[in-house]
Amino acid sequence: MVKICGIGAGYVGGPTMAVIALKCPSIEVAVVDISHSRISAWNSEKLPIYEPGLEEVVKQCRGKNLLFSTDVEKHIFEADIIFVSVNTPTKSSGLGAGKAADLTYWESAARMVADMSKSDKIIVEKSTVPVRTAEAIEKILTHNSSKGVKFQILSNPEFLSEGTAIQDLINPDRVLIGGREGPEGHEAVLKLKGIYDHWVPEDKIITTNLWSAELSKLADNAFLAQRISSINAMSALCEVTGAEISQLSDALSKNTKIGPKFLNASVGFGGSCFQKDILNLVYICESNGLIEVANYWKQVIKVNDYQKSRFVNRVVSSMFNTVSGKKIAVLGFAFKKDTSDTRKTPAIDVCKGLLGDNACLSIYDPRVSKDQIHKDLSMDSEVKHVSIVSDAYEATKDAHGICILTEWDEFKTLDYQRVFENMQKPAFVFDGRNILNVDKLTKIGFIVYSIGRPLHQWMNNIHQP
Numbered sequence: 001m002v003k004i005c006g007i008g009a010g011y012v013g014g015p016t017m018a019v020i021a022l023k024c025p026s027i028e029v030a031v032v033d034i035s036h037s038r039i040s041a042w043n044s045e046k047l048p049i050y051e052p053g054l055e056e057v058v059k060q061c062r063g064k065n066l067l068f069s070t071d072v073e074k075h076i077f078e079a080d081i082i083f084v085s086v087n088t089p090t091k092s093s094g095l096g097a098g099k100a101a102d103l104t105y106w107e108s109a110a111r112m113v114a115d116m117s118k119s120d121k122i123i124v125e126k127s128t129v130p131v132r133t134a135e136a137i138e139k140i141l142t143h144n145s146s147k148g149v150k151f152q153i154l155s156n157p158e159f160l161s162e163g164t165a166i167q168d169l170i171n172p173d174r175v176l177i178g179g180r181e182g183p184e185g186h187e188a189v190l191k192l193k194g195i196y197d198h199w200v201p202e203d204k205i206i207t208t209n210l211w212s213a214e215l216s217k218l219a220d221n222a223f224l225a226q227r228i229s230s231i232n233a234m235s236a237l238c239e240v241t242g243a244e245i246s247q248l249s250d251a252l253s254k255n256t257k258i259g260p261k262f263l264n265a266s267v268g269f270g271g272s273c274f275q276k277d278i279l280n281l282v283y284i285c286e287s288n289g290l291i292e293v294a295n296y297w298k299q300v301i302k303v304n305d306y307q308k309s310r311f312v313n314r315v316v317s318s319m320f321n322t323v324s325g326k327k328i329a330v331l332g333f334a335f336k337k338d339t340s341d342t343r344k345t346p347a348i349d350v351c352k353g354l355l356g357d358n359a360c361l362s363i364y365d366p367r368v369s370k371d372q373i374h375k376d377l378s379m380d381s382e383v384k385h386v387s388i389v390s391d392a393y394e395a396t397k398d399a400h401g402i403c404i405l406t407e408w409d410e411f412k413t414l415d416y417q418r419v420f421e422n423m424q425k426p427a428f429v430f431d432g433r434n435i436l437n438v439d440k441l442t443k444i445g446f447i448v449y450s451i452g453r454p455l456h457q458w459m460n461n462i463h464q465p
């Protein structure tokens with residue numbers, strides 16, 4: 001029986017390993033993590049992350065061929081294949097600070113693998129890493145392991161999107177497996193392919209060399225993020241010309257060379273991958289002397305930052321140039337709907353921007369915990385201006401304005417007549433996700449701002465700084 005160990009029980013490792021267990025009943029899957037609280041949550045009724053469909057999969061396999069444990073050593077020792085899905089945040093200090101990936105967790109996982117392995121193993125890079133990380137990992141493994149133990153490193157980047165992770169895993173567009181050239185590398189690739197063969201059609205499994213697989217993941221996210229920054233840049237132009245962003249998106253989407261996805265203008269992209277991976281790419285380009293290429297990708301992030309600050313400026317300038325002491329309802333905090341994840345959510349920058357102008361925020365998100373929001377906004381002096389509430393009606397009561405920052409379905413169907421009646425007047429709605437019906441809200445009496453749409457007369461007369 002093949003044994004798999006997944007190191008890292010986070011947003012990538014947890015769902016990925018659970019789906020492998022579901023689809024391969026003959027394989028024993030152990031998911032290990034150094035965090036005791038994470039593992040005990042995986043073993044409880046309330047999983048540590050919210051992801052539609054995840055609970056069903058875990059319930060079906062847990063205790064059969066899927067287990068969650070903090071005994072990292074034991075499961076590394078027993079495994080034939082080890083998937084590494086530990087976090088790789090952007091370095092916050094030292095060489096490459098603010099850009100390069102921090103591989104501390106990766107390195108410590110690799111050292112543990114080297115220490116514990118007494119038989120040959122395949123190591124699979126799941127978390128996104130800079131190009132040529134595999135080489136560094138190989139060095140750590142070969143220089144630290146017992147004599148005779150052989151490792152093969154594969155890159156098998158994860159393309160799942162949070163919120164649709166289970167569907168993405170069960171029905172992937174493609175599975176990418178990169179390995180070393182030569183017979184041993186080839187054999188390792190085939191072994192991993194054999195796992196995916198349980199449920200993924202052969203033509204969707206692409207095998208490449210190691211570096212292509214690593215770079216494909218960074219390129220993939222950079223291209224997606226670039227589309228959002230492109231459409232968001234257009235949204236700013238729409239607002240000053242009277243063009244309408246949804247008509248523009250619609251027209252572009254019909255061009256089969258462009259296609260319909262990733263054309264929704266928004267308050268900005270977030271999530272754990274896009275910014276980090278682009279920064280990674282920028283760092284790699286700079287390290288290779290490709291300054292123009294680095295600057296090109298940097299601009300994608302700059303436009304994203306611009307989109308967030310443009311939104312804050314719009315709120316403040318519309319409300320007589322001051323939000324000081326005014327209650328603003330923030331609906332949605334997660335970086336997109338159907339996830340509890342707040343990493344790099346645009347809501348953090350927007351909230352901090354509004355707090356910087358002394359607004360009083362009342363925040364509601366259906367899935368993000370109070371503690372998480374407090375942690376994300378950890379600005380001690382201003383935290384007293386933040387209250388986190390448990391429903392949208394409470395958040396909007398007596399508020400001067402509403403900011404929609406996540407496209408949760410429930411915000412589309414609120415009783416806006418009731419919301420309006422309980423707000424201060426003039427009552428503003430700033431729709432950062434373009435999910436609301438502007439005409440309907442305007443009829444009720446709201447002054448509505450919607451990204452990239454013709455401006456309400458109120459805002460038209462205001463000069464944006």
Ligand code: UDX
Binds near residue numbers: 162266271272335337
């Ligand atoms: C992304 C990639 O899609 C996935 O392939 C990769 O493996 C991990 O990174 P994820 O971060 O889960 O997935 O979310 P995604 O759906 O890509 O959205 C990222 C951000 O872009 C979100 O903040 C989302 O709200 C925003 N977005 C997305 C837009 O603003 N407009 C769009 O049209 C699409």
Ligand code: ADP
Binds near residue numbers: 011035088
């Ligand atoms: P991602 O979105 O990439 O899955 P997360 O932060 O959600 O990132 O998950 C990464 C997980 O990896 C965390 O739960 C963290 O505790 C775990 N981790 C980090 N380093 C190690 C290690 N050396 N051994 C085991 N688990 C680790």
